[in-house]
Amino acid sequence: MKVTPYEHSSETKKKQVEQMFDNISGNYDFLNRSLSFGIDVLWRKKMMRELKGIEINKLLDIATGTADVAIAARKLKPGSIIGVDISEGMLAVGRVKVAKKGLNELIQLQRGDSENLPFEDNSFDAITVAFGVRNFEHLSKGLDEMQRVLKPGGKVVILEFSRPRIFPIRQLYDFYFRYFCPWWGKVVSKDNAAYRYLYESVSAFPEGDQFLSIAEKSGFKQLNAQRVTFGIVSLYTGIK
Ligand SMILES: C[S@@+](CC[C@H](N)C(=O)[O-])C[C@H]1O[C@@H](n2cnc3c(N)ncnc32)[C@H](O)[C@@H]1O
Known part of the structure; x- marks a missing residue:
């Protein structure tokens, strides 16, 4: 069964996801920092370490949202960074952050669908995606597109939530994600559904080896x- 943000909507998952992120875009950064106690910043840094030492001319950050990964990627000293996202609301917040940091020359944010990327084949040396793949309507299509636009030998780094396995972390995590996050998300963003969708979409997501076998079918080698912070998130890497 497909997990979507708004149970009673007849729109596609993609449209609903876009609408949800447009709705919460103004509160997204605050909710992220507060719900993760700031650990999300460390997770994104860990992503960057996976790309250290690689010569990157062009980097693509898919599902860039408010551009935190794109901004963190400046440390890798790439020639250029492009961030794509389907939510104009998220991109608008990201553009302000990029401008404030004086990074307009380096980082370009544009609207685009991960399942139909507006780029030529073999365009990028590296691709990053943080907390994006879980939201794709068709995961394989998104991975096929990453494979297509990556240069041969290029690297993809994907960060996504997973579920801890050990007692009592698993139980605490389930309680936190199932009850606390939706409550806090609703208080802050006024969107009843967004943080309920977070728990449901994480539960339904094919994590670990299951995810790797889907990525393998898209041609990644x-x-x-890697499970990080008790498996609360997982970091996936692959080469074209
Ligand atoms: C949880 S946010 C993550 C944002 C950012 N990467 C971060 O780490 O904070 C997920 C983002 O994925 C975007 N997204 C979902 N489906 C997408 C798609 N098909 N194409 C492009 N972006 C998509 C959403 O609009 C949202 O901004």
């Missing part, structure tokens, strides 16, 4: 999955 040297695939690796």
Whole structure:
């Protein structure tokens, strides 16, 4: 069964996801920092370490949202960074952050669908996606597109929520994600559904080896999955 943000909507998952992120865009950064106690910043730094030492001319950050990963990627000293997202609301917040940091020359944010990327084949040296793949309507299509626009030998780094396995972390995590996050998300963003969708979409997401086998079908090689912070998130890497 497909997990979508708004149970009673007849729109596609993609449209609903776009609408949800447009709705919460103004509160997204605050909710992220407060719900993760700031650990999300460390997770994005860990992503960057996976790309250290690689010569990157062009970097693509898919589902860039408010551009935190795109901004963090400046440390890699790439020639250029493009961030794509389907939510104009999220991109608008991101554009303000990029401008404030004086990064307009380096980072370009544009609207685009991960399942139909507006780029030529073999365009990028590296691709990053943080907390994006879980929201794709068709995961394989999104991975096929990453494979298409990545240069041969290029690297993809994907960060996504997973579920801890050990007692009592799993139980605490389930309580936190199932009850606390939706409550806090509703208080702050006034969107009843957004943080309920977070729990449901994480529960339904094919994590670990399951994710790797889907990525393998898209043609990625040297695939690796790493569980981080008790498995609250997983870091996936692969090479074209
Ligand atoms: C949880 S946010 C993550 C944002 C950012 N990467 C971060 O780490 O904070 C997920 C983002 O994925 C975007 N998204 C979902 N489906 C997408 C698609 N098909 N194409 C492009 N972006 C998509 C949403 O609009 C949203 O901004």
